[in-house]
Amino acid sequence: MSASTNAPTPTAGQTLPNLASLNQSAAGMANGPAIQAIDLVKDYGTGDFAVHALRHVNVAFERGRFTAIMGPSGSGKSTLMHVLSGLDCATSGHVLFDGNDITTFDDKQLTLMRRDSVGFIFQSFNLLPMFAAEQNIAMPLTLAGKKPDRQWLHRLAADLGIEDRLSHRPAELSGGQQQRVAIARALITHPHVVFADEPTGALDSISSAEVLGMLRRLVDETGQTVIMVTHDAAAAAYADRAIVFSDGRIVADVDHPTEEGMSALVMEQRRATAQAAASNAAAPNAPAPNAGPAGL
Ligand code: ADP
Numbered sequence: 001m002s003a004s005t006n007a008p009t010p011t012a013g014q015t016l017p018n019l020a021s022l023n024q025s026a027a028g029m030a031n032g033p034a035i036q037a038i039d040l041v042k043d044y045g046t047g048d049f050a051v052h053a054l055r056h057v058n059v060a061f062e063r064g065r066f067t068a069i070m071g072p073s074g075s076g077k078s079t080l081m082h083v084l085s086g087l088d089c090a091t092s093g094h095v096l097f098d099g100n101d102i103t104t105f106d107d108k109q110l111t112l113m114r115r116d117s118v119g120f121i122f123q124s125f126n127l128l129p130m131f132a133a134e135q136n137i138a139m140p141l142t143l144a145g146k147k148p149d150r151q152w153l154h155r156l157a158a159d160l161g162i163e164d165r166l167s168h169r170p171a172e173l174s175g176g177q178q179q180r181v182a183i184a185r186a187l188i189t190h191p192h193v194v195f196a197d198e199p200t201g202a203l204d205s206i207s208s209a210e211v212l213g214m215l216r217r218l219v220d221e222t223g224q225t226v227i228m229v230t231h232d233a234a235a236a237a238y239a240d241r242a243i244v245f246s247d248g249r250i251v252a253d254v255d256h257p258t259e260e261g262m263s264a265l266v267m268e269q270r271r272a273t274a275q276a277a278a279s280n281a282a283a284p285n286a287p288a289p290n291a292g293p294a295g296l
Helices: 002-006 026-031 077-084 107-117 133-143 150-159 175-187 205-222 259-282
Strands: 035-044 051-061 066-070 092-097 118-122 193-197 225-229 241-246 249-255
Touching (some): 035 077, 051 077, 051 092, 051 249, 066 077, 066 205, 077 092, 077 193, 107 118, 133 150, 133 175, 175 193, 175 205, 193 205, 241 259, 249 259
Parallel strands (some): 193 225
Antiparallel strands (some): 035 051, 035 092
């Protein structure tokens, strides 16, 4: 991704121009974390039926780092990602995005933030089947009524090895190629943060390694901030840091994760979740952990 070093810097010191009315100093935005969750709570439902998906979560994501979020199914990983990226609202607590508290944003501000400052990569690629790769990559700008920077689009496509596939529709591309198109689409707006939700979940091991290597280079060579949800310890080992969730809480926060270390940690959490579920079944009136499908 070396070519992208000549492009406008995607992260460092960028402010949210459409949200300039918010009372934050530029210095604070440049120096603080890219995103910070403060005492973040997310409940689904109320009363006895409430599911406590996030229980007073405090975590900061530094700029230019690659963070993996792991944990058993139902532990709150996706909920955290959705609340941090403004896709869902918090029950209480705060999310500082470039220093701006997005929990105070109205729908229009959230839409602008997601459009201009966040890139999303999904497990199932989420490409539009009737459009060619090039149109899919440009789609976030097209939807915003803007013209893509053709030089940047072609630079991304070249760096991701899909320049000769730009006229192809998704059905004419392999899974790995489709995910590269999705990565280019996530980067076309020069986002401050890229969120990847199980980006290798639908890929074979070779394509997975290629995609993870690309995310790694993106962080190393352009200073992009990447936050990735994954159930795969091998994928987490590409990150600078791995956070493990269990029952709506962070239970481990590891720098320089290894595949072996993360496998062991996640197995431990899976056992704890199964044990809690078993004791809850034996004593049905005891406070319940979040229900989720078995396994990761
Ligand atoms: P993970 O991504 O770790 O699998 P989630 O964040 O999807 O976990 O879910 C955390 C908890 O919140 C689970 O118990 C799940 O069933 C619940 N949950 C998630 N989304 C909703 C929703 N829209 N309505 C009700 N409960 C939900």
